[in-house]
Amino acid sequence: MNEIYSLLQHDVLFSPDEMLSLLDTISDLNLFESSDLYQLLDEFKIKASGELVERIQTFNRSTLNVDLRIPDIRELMLN
Amino acid sequence: MKLRQNPTDYDLVKQYIDGNHDSIDILINRHKDRIYTYIYLIVKNHQLSEDIFQDTFIKVIRSLRLGKYQDNGKFLAWVLRIAHNLIIDHFRREKQNNTFSKDDYELDIFNSNKFCEGNCEDDLIRDQIHDDIRELVEELPPDQREVVILRHYKGLSFKDIADQTDVSINTALGRMRYALINMRKIIEERNMSLTFQ
Structure with a gap:
């Protein structure tokens, strides 16, 4: 969990390289099942907007007959 | 159920x-x-x-x-x-x-990649890829081109694109989807390579 606490201060402490390194460490730690993490998220709770949730629900319903295997546009390196 | x-x-x-x-x-x-x-x-x-x-x-x-x-x-x-x-x-x-x-x-x-030391050949390849992609985008129908430009060159969210172009989010998403299909079709037809190593 120390890595998560460190991330919370990243705007002051970390360069993008350090951020990536820390995020990679977290990937390897299997923190996503941790009750400590869930407790921390509940403590800091920031609500997702209703509009955002509605957009996803609309996406779900409106793409029921759509082939979702089409790859993302990022593959085309537009950025 | x-x-x-x-x-x-x-x-x-x-x-x-x-x-x-x-x-x-x-x-x-x-x-x-x-x-x-x-x-x-x-x-x-x-x-x-x-x-x-x-x-x-x-x-x-x-x-x-x-x-x-x-x-x-x-x-x-x-x-x-x-x-x-x-x-x-x-x-x-x-x-x-x-x-x-x-x-x-x-x-x-001044912190941009443009100012980093790089290999001239890499720069040329990168520029060529960007030019090719710009040409692909130019060939899209206007409504699809608009969504691609707003999303990937201006970085707008689909919500903002929908607001700005006065369509629903689903329409904006649909236009992006068709833009992708069309671009991929052209890439295949012309056997283009857009990979930068």
Whole structure:
């Protein structure tokens, strides 16, 4: 969990390289099942907007007959 | 299909896979705040958090429909990992676009890749790829071209694109989808290579 606490201060402490390194460490730690993490998220709770949730629900319903295997546009390196 | 009063994540995922497309709504509502909080605590920007949150659930929906999710009773952990990977993708792009900046939200033109020492050949290839892509975009029908430019050159969210072009979000998403299909078709027809090593 120390890595998560460190991330919370990243705007002051970390360069993008350090951020990536820390995020990679977290990937390897299997923190996503941790009750400590869930407790921390509940403590800091920031609500997702209703509009955002509605957009996803609309996406779900409106793409029921759509082939979702089409790859993302990022593959085309537009950025 | 009737939903049980307090279905578990496992029940809901199973129901979704079995064709009850409304069961995902309960899953989203159950976990949305924890997932949004995780993303926001790391990226510290609401617009970006919304984009990553949206991309996360698009991936979730896509994976469930394609049968790529093996349920082991850890739905939230799985979604958090998807969000986490998308956050990593974001910081990788940030790093590529602005190599030396320590500030994720303000672009310093003197910190741009343009000013880094590089191989001239790489620069030429990169420029050529960008030119090719620009040409592809120019060939798209106007409504599709507009969405691609607003999304990928101006960085607008689909919500902002929808507002700006006076269409629904679904229409904007649909135009992006057709733009992709058309661009991929042209790439295949012309046997173009857009890979930069």
